[in-house]
Amino acid sequence: MISPAAAHKFELIGRISSGLAHELNGPIGIAMGFSELAKEAIDNAGTPELSQADTNKVRGYLDMIETASLRARNLSRGIWNFAKAEPGTTANVNIVELMDSVQHLTAPAVKVAQIDVARREDPSGIEEATSFADAALCQQILVELVLAAPDSIPGGGLVVWLVSLGSNDSVEIDLVTEPWNETATSEWSVPEYVRESFIDMGGSITDATPTPVNPPAGETDQELTGWRVAVTLPPASTD
């Protein structure tokens, strides 16, 4: 019998893969384009040996191909790691790194709705915040939470996140939707199984609450409203 968490995960893999397939076009196209240019540069060199200038040019193209290939590899590695990770093991987890992975998994999927996922630049943000949590389950439900955001950002915008330390060394994740030019018409709804999973892990999650946001300069003069969700995770284990 498949567990509800596993059933949700299959659905998430489908949604993430769809965004990923679209996103992979980018680096693949880059690698193909620079391959064409590199071959042309070699064909047009006209002598058995490449001049220093031609060598530099081809090397530059190969560097671009390598960068694009690494980007493609990271995209596919992200979904592979997500697919194979099985909930059930609790350990100390750096939640900042976990949120980075959630960002990379969800950003391609929400991009088609003109939404970007980004870490908030804020002095109170930290690089390491360890929680004793089920990393696989935590990643899954955070992915689900972010993928639930687009309905509340009708005209495009951002989902920004920030990790900080709370009271008693608990770890807090602040997630805010920031519309660019249209105020939210529907709520950022927190799926029930996401809420229950956080509670099962010894954490909690608030309901989404309306929050004023500053639209990008020049985009609109009207005041916009986004949604804020706060997640609390248990502190690290010292055992």
Place this chain on the structure above:
Amino acid sequence: MVSRTETNSPGLRYVSIADNLQRQIESGEVQNGERLPSQHEMAKQYGVSLTTLRSAVDLLEQRGLVRSSHGLGTFAQSPEPGDDNPQVLLVDDDPQVVDLLTAILEGEDIAVTSASTAADGIAKLEASTFRAVFLDLIMPGGTGVELLKAVERLKIKTPVILVTGAGDTDLINEAMDHGPITLIRKPVRVKQVRQVLEVLGVQKQAKA
């Protein structure tokens, strides 16, 4: 005076007619400000339908070589000084796409200016004249459609080439509501970019 010159170009008929008229304008055979014959007359001269001839005139207008005034006719415009090295605006949030297009365009002696958001692209379009705009559709802070709306509002004749991935169909349809566009699907192929540059006449004068 516009002279008909036979072209053996295997390409589209309206493109070869536009190329032929472009050569006459650039060589001075057709003077700056000179009124071209009526479109009916030119269609007859070239032995093509009025629709084909209109497509050629539209293309020349996109190339900035003629201007049409309703009820008055179509007038030749000499290329502006400095057009020997045409400038192209790239609007894309992916720096590697910008790098690839820059490498292709610079290989054709075309100068490149880039912008990573639609708002930045609009600001650059307002500040300078470009021979073409390569535009991504999905970008943070606003879609490429915002830039197309600005092109329409500012009555800019610069041709826009949408460079976009599959799955953006709704946005492409929305984009098409804001004037003529040329579409290049990602992954971008070098040959395809060069073909578009050729059709739009965006090349260094010596190479054209």
